[in-house]
Amino acid sequence: MDGNSAQKLTPLVRELTRVFSNYNKNSVFLKKNLKETNNFFREIRQNYSNACASASTCGATTLEAGLCSDIALFSQLNCVSFPRDEEEYLNSIVGSVPYILVLGQDCPARYQLLNCLLGEKLLPLGAELGGACGPEGGTCKRRKLCFTHGRQTRLSLALPGQYELVHQLVAHCGRWDTVPRQDLEIQEECEDNAHRLAELEITLHHMLLQEAKIMVVPCAGVQTLTQALDDCLRDTIPITLYALSQDSVTQEQAASLLKIRELLPYPICYVRVSGPPQPGETASPEPGRPAERGALYKQLVSLGLLSSGAGNCSCGAPSQPHGSVLGESVDRLHRLLGPFARQVLIGQQVEAASRLNALHCLWLNLFINQAFDLQRDLQITPRRLEYTREKEGELFASLMAIANRKQEEMKDMIVETLSTMKEQLLEDAANLEFTDIIVTQNGEPVTSKDIKSCIQQIQELIVVQLNQAVATKLTSSVNYLRESCVGTLERCLSSLEKSNIDTSAHNVTSNHLKQILNAAYHVEVTFHSGSSVTRLVWEQIKQIIQRLTWVNPPAITPEWKRKVAQDAIESLSAAKLAKSICSQFRTRLNSSHDAFAASLRQLEERHTGRLERTEDLWLRVRKEHAPRLARLSLESCSLRDALLHGKPKLGRELGRGQYGVVYLCDSWGRRYPCALKSVVPPDDKHWNDLALEFHYTRSLPKHDRLVDLHGSVIDHTYGGGSSIAVLLIMERLHRDLYTGLKAGLSLKERLQVALDVVEGIRFLHSQGLVHRDIKLKNVLLDKQNRAKITDLGFCKPEAMMSGSIVGTPIHMAPELFTGKYDHSVDVYAFGILFWYLCTGSVKLPEAFEKCSSKDQLWNNVKRGSRPERLPSFDEECWQLMEACWNGDPSQRPLLGIVQPSLQSIMVRLCDGSDLKSGSLEDSN
Numbered sequence: 001m002d003g004n005s006a007q008k009l010t011p012l013v014r015e016l017t018r019v020f021s022n023y024n025k026n027s028v029f030l031k032k033n034l035k036e037t038n039n040f041f042r043e044i045r046q047n048y049s050n051a052c053a054s055a056s057t058c059g060a061t062t063l064e065a066g067l068c069s070d071i072a073l074f075s076q077l078n079c080v081s082f083p084r085d086e087e088e089y090l091n092s093i094v095g096s097v098p099y100i101l102v103l104g105q106d107c108p109a110r111y112q113l114l115n116c117l118l119g120e121k122l123l124p125l126g127a128e129l130g131g132a133c134g135p136e137g138g139t140c141k142r143r144k145l146c147f148t149h150g151r152q153t154r155l156s157l158a159l160p161g162q163y164e165l166v167h168q169l170v171a172h173c174g175r176w177d178t179v180p181r182q183d184l185e186i187q188e189e190c191e192d193n194a195h196r197l198a199e200l201e202i203t204l205h206h207m208l209l210q211e212a213k214i215m216v217v218p219c220a221g222v223q224t225l226t227q228a229l230d231d232c233l234r235d236t237i238p239i240t241l242y243a244l245s246q247d248s249v250t251q252e253q254a255a256s257l258l259k260i261r262e263l264l265p266y267p268i269c270y271v272r273v274s275g276p277p278q279p280g281e282t283a284s285p286e287p288g289r290p291a292e293r294g295a296l297y298k299q300l301v302s303l304g305l306l307s308s309g310a311g312n313c314s315c316g317a318p319s320q321p322h323g324s325v326l327g328e329s330v331d332r333l334h335r336l337l338g339p340f341a342r343q344v345l346i347g348q349q350v351e352a353a354s355r356l357n358a359l360h361c362l363w364l365n366l367f368i369n370q371a372f373d374l375q376r377d378l379q380i381t382p383r384r385l386e387y388t389r390e391k392e393g394e395l396f397a398s399l400m401a402i403a404n405r406k407q408e409e410m411k412d413m414i415v416e417t418l419s420t421m422k423e424q425l426l427e428d429a430a431n432l433e434f435t436d437i438i439v440t441q442n443g444e445p446v447t448s449k450d451i452k453s454c455i456q457q458i459q460e461l462i463v464v465q466l467n468q469a470v471a472t473k474l475t476s477s478v479n480y481l482r483e484s485c486v487g488t489l490e491r492c493l494s495s496l497e498k499s500n501i502d503t504s505a506h507n508v509t510s511n512h513l514k515q516i517l518n519a520a521y522h523v524e525v526t527f528h529s530g531s532s533v534t535r536l537v538w539e540q541i542k543q544i545i546q547r548l549t550w551v552n553p554p555a556i557t558p559e560w561k562r563k564v565a566q567d568a569i570e571s572l573s574a575a576k577l578a579k580s581i582c583s584q585f586r587t588r589l590n591s592s593h594d595a596f597a598a599s600l601r602q603l604e605e606r607h608t609g610r611l612e613r614t615e616d617l618w619l620r621v622r623k624e625h626a627p628r629l630a631r632l633s634l635e636s637c638s639l640r641d642a643l644l645h646g647k648p649k650l651g652r653e654l655g656r657g658q659y660g661v662v663y664l665c666d667s668w669g670r671r672y673p674c675a676l677k678s679v680v681p682p683d684d685k686h687w688n689d690l691a692l693e694f695h696y697t698r699s700l701p702k703h704d705r706l707v708d709l710h711g712s713v714i715d716h717t718y719g720g721g722s723s724i725a726v727l728l729i730m731e732r733l734h735r736d737l738y739t740g741l742k743a744g745l746s747l748k749e750r751l752q753v754a755l756d757v758v759e760g761i762r763f764l765h766s767q768g769l770v771h772r773d774i775k776l777k778n779v780l781l782d783k784q785n786r787a788k789i790t791d792l793g794f795c796k797p798e799a800m801m802s803g804s805i806v807g808t809p810i811h812m813a814p815e816l817f818t819g820k821y822d823h824s825v826d827v828y829a830f831g832i833l834f835w836y837l838c839t840g841s842v843k844l845p846e847a848f849e850k851c852s853s854k855d856q857l858w859n860n861v862k863r864g865s866r867p868e869r870l871p872s873f874d875e876e877c878w879q880l881m882e883a884c885w886n887g888d889p890s891q892r893p894l895l896g897i898v899q900p901s902l903q904s905i906m907v908r909l910c911d912g913s914d915l916k917s918g919s920l921e922d923s924n
Contacts, residue, residue: 011334012116012117012119012333012334012337012338013117013118013119013207013208014207015334015337015338016100016117016208016211016212016337016338016341017207017208017210017211018338019338019341019342019345020098020208020211020212020341020345021211022342023098023211023345023346023349024098024211026349026639026642026643027094027349029635029639030093030094030349030352030353030356030636030639031094033356033632033635033636033639034090034091034094034356036632037082037356037359037360037632038082040628040629040632041080041081041082044080044625045080045081080363080366082359083359086355086359089352089355090352090355090356092235093237093348093349093351093352094352095235096235096236096237096348097212097213097235097236097237098211098212098236098237098238098239098345099212099213099214099215099236099237099238099239100117100212100213100214100215100238100239100241100341101215101217101232101238101239101240101241102114102117102214102215102216102217102241102243103217103240103241103242103243103260104242104243104244104245104273105243105244105245105246105249105253106140106245107140107142107219108125108126108245109243109244109245109273109274110216110217110243111123111124111125111216112125112243112245112273112274113241113243113271113273113330114145114147114214114216116273116330116333117208117214117241118147118204118206118208118209118214120206121177121178122178122179122202122204123145123178123179123184124178124179124180124181124184140219140221141185141186141219141221141222142184142185142186142218142219142222143184143185143186143198143199143200143218143222144160144199144200144215144216144217144218144222144223144228144231145184145199145200145202145214145215145216145218146160146199146200146201146202146213146214146215146216147202147203147204147206147209147213147214147215147216148201148202148203148204148209148213149203149204149205149206149209149210150203150204150205151205152203152205153203153204153205154202154203155169155171155172155179155183155200155201155202155203156169156200156201156203157169157195157198157199157200157201158198158199158201159194159197159198159199160197160199160231164201165194165195165198167195167198169183170182170183171183179200179202183200184200186222196222197223199218212239215232217229217232225256225259225260225263226259226263229260229263229264230263233264237266237344237345237348238264238266239269239340239341239344239345240260240264240266240267240268240269241268241269241271241337242257242260242268242269242270242271243271243273244270244271244272244273244296245272245273245274246296247294247295247296248295248296248299249296249299249300249303254303257300257303257305258303258304258305261305261324266323266344267323267324267325267340267343267344268305268324269324269325269326269327269336269337269340270300270305270306270324270325270326270327271326271327271330271333271337272296272326272327272328272329272330273330274330294328296326296328297326297328300326305324306324306325306326323343323344323347325340346643346644349639349643350640350643350644353636353637353639353640353643354640356636357633357636357637357640360629360630360632360633360636360637361633361695361699363629364626364629364630364633364695365699367621367625367626367629368626368797368800370621371618371621371622371626371797371800372768372797374614374615374617374618374621375618375798377611377614378611378614378615378618381607381611382607382611384492385600385603385604385607387492388492388600389597389600391492392593392596392597392600396589396593399589400586400589403582403585403586403589404582404586407578407579407582408578410578410582411574411575411577411578411579412574414572414574414577414578415574417466417469418466418569418572418574421465421466421469422569425461425462425465425466425565425569426562426565426566426569428461428465429458429461429462429561429562429564429565430558430559430561430562430565431558432457432458432461432561434453434454434457434556435457436453437450437453437454437556450556451554451556454556454561454564455564458561458564458565458568459568461565462565462568462569622800626692626800627688627689627691627692628688630688630691630692630694630695631687631688631691633691633694633695634690634691634694634695634712634714634726635714637694637698637711637712638711638712638713638714638726639714641669641711641712641713642713642714644669645668645669645670645711645713646668647713647715647727648665648668648674648676648713648727648729649665649666650663650664650665650676650678651663651664651665651666651676652664654675655736657777657791659679659686659690660677660678660679660680661677661678662675662676662677662678663675663676663677663678664676664732665729665732668710668711668729669710669711669729671710671729671731673732674710674729674730674731674732675729675730675731675732675733676727676728676729676730677727677728677730678715678718678725678726678727678728679725679726679728680718680719680723680724680725680726681724681726690726692796692800693792693795694709694712694726694728696769696792696795696796696797697709697792697795700764700767700769701767703760703763704788705756705757705759705760705763705787705788705789706760706763706764706788706789706790707730707731707733707780707788707789707790708730708731709728709729709730709731710729710730710731711729712726712727712728712729713726713727713729714726714727715727730790731788733780733781733782733788734780734781734782734783735780735781736776736777736778736779736780736781737753737776737777737779737780737781737787738776738777738842740753740781740785741776741836741837741840741841741842742841742842744840745785745840747840747909747910748906748910749785750837750838750840751837751902751905751906751909751910752785752786752787752906753779753781753785753786753787753837754830754833754834754837754902755899755902755903755906756786756787756788757774757779757787757789757830757833758830758895758898758899758902759899760787760788760789761774761789761826761827761830761895762895762896762899764789764795764826765823765826765895768797768798769792769795769796769797770795770796770797770798770801770822770823770825770826771789771792771795771826771829772795772796772816772825772826773791773795773808773811773829774789774811774826774829774830774833775808775810775811775829775832775833776833776836776842777791778790778791779833798822798823801821809854809857809858810832810844810845810848810857811828811829811832811833812825812828812829812858812861813825813828813829813885813889814861814862814887815889817858817862821889822889824889824890824892825889826895827884827892827893827894827895827898828884828885828886828889828892830884830895830898831880831881831882831883831884831885831892832867832885834877834880834881834884835867835881838870838873838874838877838878838881839870845866845867845868846867846868847860847865847866847867847868848860848865848867864887866882866885867881874905874909876901876904876905876908877905880893880898880901880902880905884898
């Protein structure tokens with residue numbers, strides 16, 4: 001190849017060098033991200049594996065609810081890792097090096113293509129080469145060639161991946177420009193197997209070889225195609241080129257090509273390296289018209305190696321799933337080969353970055369959801385404990401009130417019961433058959449001992465029947481408490497037990513609590529047979545009856561038995577009995593109440609320890625785990641976006657904010673026009689905040705009232721390489737609301753903006769996000785003056801908010817300064833924004849304009865200072881503003897109520913009218 005030809009192909013060398021250089025640079029970022037991701041997962045597993053083991057050891061002896069909760073939580077964190085197949089795939093991609101693999105119909109074709117690639121006549125061609133070569137090898141025995149970079153030009157024989165052989169080459173005997181033919185061939189008389197398998201390594205100081213090696217496969221007589229490709233595919237990503245020197249391929253060559261396609265998981269670039277234009281092919285097509293395809297192209301299509309339309313396209317994108325292309329002229333090779341190589345290499349890196357980012361997002365969402373669970377536990381558990389204490393107190397007070405209030409009712413009930421049952425009791429006593437006592441037929445007197453036994457049996461008869469009657473009536477007076485108080489308490493205690501607890505574990509404290517509850521209230525209230533209250537009535541009656549005495553042993557007759565029973569009944573004092581029962585009932589209640597309170601305090605102490613660990617974990621999830629993973633996610637996503645769409649070009653500056661500069665960007669990723677926000681995070685905290693912002697924004701479904709974020713690219717050369725910037729590419733709108741109000745908006749337009757903003761905030765809240773910085777500059781308008789919310793820099797889920805003071809001073813709700821706030825801060829900020837919309841200007845409220853400093857403004861807001869009412873304000877609009885900026889967050893209206901109110905105002909003030917810019921006029 002002459003010098004002129006080499007000069008023509010210089011653009012090919014430059015293009016391929018640029019492609020491989022970019023690939024290697026991106027590989028560095030991909031490797032770094034993968035390594036840091038592995039480190040992150042390993043640290044998480046190690047930390048929480050130890051914590052889980054510690055919790056399990058303690059839990060085995062104490063079985064505390066908190067430890068069971070910790071075990072479940074730590075076990076979940078201990079599973080944070082790569083899926084095995086994903087890890088193997090990513091490691092294979094980042095561990096693979098790119099190189100150019102040259103195949104061809106024969107050795108001359110391969111050598112000619114190699115010379116074209118390097119722009120030098122390094123390998124002999126034509127008569128210089130000699131010998132025959134084909135897919136079956138023929139008489140050709142040429143070695144595998146490997147071109148590598150080095151400062152000095154040299155040739156050597158080496159076993160692949162092993163060591164250099166000591167062998168005298170012809171090239172060593174003198175100066176050479178073209179590799180001697182003898183060094184390329186394996187001599188027939190060579191019997192050394194190592195020497196036959198050795199590859200010829202050619203070291204050159206060449207720009208392309210600095211970025212990638214080039215390999216030329218040996219002849220089939222030296223090594224089979226399968227073996228050759230198997231050796232070349234280990235830990236590599238090949239840019240496969242197939243040199244074609246003929247107008248067509250033979251059946252043997254076609255079979256070889258089909259075998260190559262089967263063995264290679266990558267597309268192939270077929271290159272016609274020589275020969276005149278084929279029949280039917282236009283050598284120099286007219287500008288704007290593609291060349292007609294020749295016979296070679298049609299044959300490759302018929303073999304299924306190309307699809308119709310594959311070839312030299314302007315962008316180099318593959319035109320079929322396999323992605324193979326055909327370059328039908330070596331003179332135009334640089335137009336095809338550069339895009340083809342880029343497509344192959346970028347495809348691998350995009351797939352790896354996409355998989356890595358998908359894994360980042362998966363675990364990041366898990367951490368965010370976990371933060372919600374932890375926050376809910378921190379909020380609900382203390383409320384459950386307090387509720388349990390309150391309900392038990394109500395139950396205790398109710399039962400004590402019954403014991404005090406029911407004493408007179410109980411006395412009357414006992415009197416009534418005795419009078420009702422008296423005749424039946426006397427009759428039953430007269431007919432009572434004594435046990436263990438022999439009574440004569442004539443009723444003669446018996447011993448004093450037998451008389452006492454008879455009296456005792458008559459008393460027991462009365463006690464049993466009277467006790468049953470009294471207990472039944474007492475039950476009906478307090479039975480309503482069972483479901484309303486005791487049932488509710490048991491359900492609350494069960495929820496405290498089951499909160500994040502392993503099903504195989506039992507909570508001793510909660511079980512003890514329930515046992516006390518049952519013993520103190522459930523059994524006592526329902527008066528089951530054999531309960532303590534039943535025995536109480538029994539003992540009281542026995543004590544009274546046993547005070548009766550007898551002087552002389554009587555005759556055991558029915559009349560005597562009736563008289564004994566009547567005396568026992570008349571001796572009962574209903575008042576004393578009722579007083580004694582209620583007194584002992586109160587004593588038992590007090591004792592049970594004290595035991596319950598002590599057990600509940602013990603449960604609360606255990607939950608307090610668990611909640612301290614939960615809060616610590618919540619803090620780590622918010623401050624460490626999620627931000628660190630979000631940054632890795634931003635890096636992997638930005639790498640993917642850069643690979644797919646390239647680095648965006650910065651246009652003129654559109655504006656500056658506290659944390660970045662916004663530039664015009666004509667187009668990026670087939671989207672136009674765009675706005676580009678360049679942020680240079682000064683420290684890790686800003687990096688993490690930006691990464692989380694990007695994750696929340698990117699995870700949001702597309703919505704008409706939110707500015708669409710197209711993607712991101714990390715610029716490592718920002719400011720001449722002095723800093724790293726994150727370029728966020730987003731939808732570009734016409735202007736912001738501040739500029740719109742200055743220019744003048746009609747009443748209807750301003751009310752529509754208010755509705756649009758409310759719709760956007762409602763959507764954010766429905767996704768669990770709080771914006772925290774609603775203001776004029778963060779509302780953008782399109783050419784029809786419809787509004788979209790932008791700049792989600794402070795936007796976070798409630799569970800991820802750390803209580804930091806963020807926002808723009810005049811739009812900040814008072815509770816923001818306490819660090820404890822929720823989504824209602826956006827309602828407050830909208831109230832201030834609505835004031836501006838009602839005035840139709842950007843002039844500060846008088847109350848805020850008078851403040852000389854931000855601190856003074858904040859102090860005034862905390863004391864209740866708000867924007868003033870202007871005479872032109874509509875009454876309903878003013879009431880809506882006041883409601884939205886109420887100092888008590890719980891009194892602010894829900895946006896679901898604000899939206900229809902705004903719609904009603906808009907219909908009333910604007911329907912059928914054409915009001916121009918100016919303040920809202922009072923409609924009254």
